[in-house]
Amino acid sequence: MTAPAMASHDVAVLVNGTERRARVIPRMLLADLLREEWGLTGTHLGCEHGACGTCTVLLDGEPTRSCLVFAVQADGCRVDTVEGLAGNGGELHPLQAAFRARHALQCGFCTPGILMTLAAFLDRHRSPSETEVREALSGNLCRCTGYQHIVQAALDVAAATREGRAST
Amino acid sequence: MRPAPFEYFAPRTVEGALDLLARHGGEAKLLAGGQSLVPLMNMRLVRPAVVVDLNRVAALDEIREDAGRLRLGALVRQHALERDARIAASAPLLAEAAPLIGHLQTRARGTVGGSLVHADPAAELPACAIALDAILHLRSPRAHRTCRAREFFRGLLATTLEPDEMLVEIEIPPRPLPRTGHGFAEVARRHGDFALAGAAAVLALDGDGVCRHARLVILGAGDGPHLARAADALVGERPTPARLAEVGRAAAGEIEALADLHATPEYRRRVAAGLAGRALGDAATRAEAA
Numbered sequence: 001m002t003a004p005a006m007a008s009h010d011v012a013v014l015v016n017g018t019e020r021r022a023r024v025i026p027r028m029l030l031a032d033l034l035r036e037e038w039g040l041t042g043t044h045l046g047c048e049h050g051a052c053g054t055c056t057v058l059l060d061g062e063p064t065r066s067c068l069v070f071a072v073q074a075d076g077c078r079v080d081t082v083e084g085l086a087g088n089g090g091e092l093h094p095l096q097a098a099f100r101a102r103h104a105l106q107c108g109f110c111t112p113g114i115l116m117t118l119a120a121f122l123d124r125h126r127s128p129s130e131t132e133v134r135e136a137l138s139g140n141l142c143r144c145t146g147y148q149h150i151v152q153a154a155l156d157v158a159a160a161t162r163e164g165r166a167s168t
Numbered sequence: 169m170r171p172a173p174f175e176y177f178a179p180r181t182v183e184g185a186l187d188l189l190a191r192h193g194g195e196a197k198l199l200a201g202g203q204s205l206v207p208l209m210n211m212r213l214v215r216p217a218v219v220v221d222l223n224r225v226a227a228l229d230e231i232r233e234d235a236g237r238l239r240l241g242a243l244v245r246q247h248a249l250e251r252d253a254r255i256a257a258s259a260p261l262l263a264e265a266a267p268l269i270g271h272l273q274t275r276a277r278g279t280v281g282g283s284l285v286h287a288d289p290a291a292e293l294p295a296c297a298i299a300l301d302a303i304l305h306l307r308s309p310r311a312h313r314t315c316r317a318r319e320f321f322r323g324l325l326a327t328t329l330e331p332d333e334m335l336v337e338i339e340i341p342p343r344p345l346p347r348t349g350h351g352f353a354e355v356a357r358r359h360g361d362f363a364l365a366g367a368a369a370v371l372a373l374d375g376d377g378v379c380r381h382a383r384l385v386i387l388g389a390g391d392g393p394h395l396a397r398a399a400d401a402l403v404g405e406r407p408t409p410a411r412l413a414e415v416g417r418a419a420a421g422e423i424e425a426l427a428d429l430h431a432t433p434e435y436r437r438r439v440a441a442g443l444a445g446r447a448l449g450d451a452a453t454r455a456e457a458a
Contacts, residue, residue, distance in 0.1 A: 006173050026176035029210075048169045049207040053273060062247075062276035068206040069277070072176055073223060117272060138359040139271025147195065 011075040015040070016084030024071040031055045033071035034081060042082040042112050046141070053140035056113035057081050063120045065139075082112035085119065095119055096161065106144035114140045118154050119140035126165075128158055171209035182228065182307060182336055185220050190309045190332050191363065192218040196333055199223070200243055200282035202275045228281075233258055236342030241283025243334045243427065246270070248292075249280070259300060259340050261350035261368060265292040268352075271360040281335045284320070287327050287392065289426075290362040292354070294321055295387035298395050299350075299368040305332075305337040314339075324391040344381040345372040349454025351447035352414040354388065355439055356431060363388035364431055365440040367416070369399075369447035373455045377406050384415070384448060389440045390423045396444070397422060407452045416445030 008023045015038065020039050029048075034040040034057070046052035048067050057064040058080035064077075085093040092100065095115055105111045114137065121128070121136040128136070133154045137147060179185045189196050197216035199205055200223070208214040222228060228243035230363055233254040240255075249255055249266035256263045269283070283293040285303065297304070297404065304315045308330060309350035320327050338447035354366025365388045372381035372389050384399035396419030400429065420441035 006175055009176065027171045027173055029170065032170075046324070049210045050203060050274065051207075053271070056273050059277075063273045064277050065203075065273050067210065068202050068274075070176070070202075070219075070221075072178075073221060074184045121272065135359050136272050167444070168239075 009072045009074055009075070013074050016079045016080055017091065022071070026070060026072055028071040029067050030057070030069040030071050030074050030079070031066035033074070034066065034079070040081050040083050044109055044112055045110070051141070052110070053117065054110045054113040056116045056140065058116055059122055061120065063117045080116070082115055085115060093119070094157050095122070095153065098156045099150070102149045102153040102156065104145065104149040104153040110140060110142045114142065114150060122158055122161070126158060126162060128154070130155060169210045169212070172215040173214055173217055175218045176221065177218065180224055180226070182225060182334070183223060184331070185222055185334060186307060188218070188220045189334065194331055196220055199280035201245065203270065203278040203373040204282065204286045204288070231255065238340040240280050240338040240340070242279065244280045246275040246278045246280060246283065250275070257328075258342070261296050261352060261370060262389050263301060264350065265296050265352045265368065268292055268354055268356075268360070268363075280338060284338065285327060285329055285335050287321055287325050288362070289324060289390065289392050290366075290388040292352070292363070292368075292387065293364065295366065295368045295385040295393040296352070298393055299370050299383045300340050301383070301387045302341040304335055305339060306314030306333045307336050308333040318395050321323040321392045335346070343372065345374060347371040347374070347455045347458045349456070349458060350382070351454070353368045353443040353446040353450070355443065365389040365436050365443055367440065367444040368450040369444070371397050371402070371407065371448065371451040374417060376455065379403055379405055379407055384419050384444055386419060386423055386440050386444055389420070389436045390427045391426065394423050399448070407448070409449055412443040412448040412452060415442075416448055417441040419444045
């Protein structure tokens with residue numbers, strides 16, 4: 001196959017607080033840049049057309065499907081992936097700890113996308129109702145758990161955050 | 169699935185984007201939020217040779233409000249509709265419909281203008297734009313023209329936009345009377361899915377409670393948003409719940425409803441009738457309380 005000569009583009013992205021650079025062709029997806037070029041395979045790819053939500057990352061702080069953004073578009077942006085959730089010493093993010101405690105994952109394929117979606121959602125919504133958590137999760141498919149324990153884990157974290165704030 | 173190769177440009181100005189569009193003719197696609205275009209590219213149902221990314225055009229994502237007249241840049245993200253106090257005050261219909269547009273992740277990226285020009289028949293924003301009498305500002309290297317939202321949509325995924333034109337701004341006029349109310353209702357099989365049917369309504373009452381302005385738009389049931397003629401009969405009347413339900417049924421009767429896996433045309437019309445009545449009822453209740 002003879003592809004037409006396409007210009008490549010230099011990108012610089014702040015990934016989990018560290019600047020990374022790459023030279024990308026226009027059609028490379030942000031998800032592929034993260035996984036294939038930078039080895040950040042925690043971001044999973046499921047449907048590759050924006051239906052399943054497993055590739056969700058934070059783009060400039062907002063949950064975004066990384067299969068629907070071209071890598072070149074992320075130039076100059078901040079990207080946070082699931083690798084950045086845990087602390088430097090490996091201590092789990094409160095959501096990750098709640099997922100473990102509540103058994104909120106089974107095969108784990110959808111988990112990175114769900115964690116990133118919920119991390120951003122809980123930052124904005126300190127006292128969500130169960131319905132609001134379920135609506136926030138509507139763009140993430142999980143075919144194992146039935147969502148029950150995921151919702152419970154999210155509500156646990158919200159409750160713990162509220163108590164923590166009340167006691168300080 | 170990955171897109172076919174393309175050339176990428178990220179202009180900083182509207183003029184730059186229009187110039188690229190003119191230079192590459194039908195080969196080029198404008199990329200806004202990409203929540204409809206990129207899936208189609210990933211599946212190679214669309215293979216543009218050139219992609220003109222609008223996300224670096226700063227002038228396109230402004231929200232301005234002036235004496236109740238709201239101006240939304242075409243690149244305003246859908247989630248701004250849920251968050252922006254000016255939008256909640258001037259066009260609460262948009263704030264009410266916004267949480268039903270796709271999902272958290274798609275609203276963070278998807279744009280108001282992108283949704284309008286994509287013209288999906290089940291999309292919320294085209295119906296809201298018509299119900300609000302929105303005026304769309306379209307630019308090409310030749311001219312700047314305006315088009316009323318009700319004249320913009322031309323059926324399934326089709327609009328009056330010319331190949332060298334782009335939508336730059338959505339202008340929403342002030343509410344027609346102080347006592348104006350809105351309603352939005354839709355049914356989808358799962359939150360965020362494409363609506364089976366839905367309705368957007370705006371009603372304005374005078375000081376005596378007589379209706380002076382009525383708009384009802386049904387979405388998702390036919391091949392595009394449908395501005396119901398039946399609602400015109402409400403002008404001059406004092407709306408009652410029974411009458412609004414009747415108008416909802418009449419409006420649904422105007423639609424050529426589509427059949428698919430999820431619903432027969434008859435079922436769609438029945439659902440649309442109920443939702444239209446509900447949207448009108450909410451609009452009337454809010455107008456009375458205003």
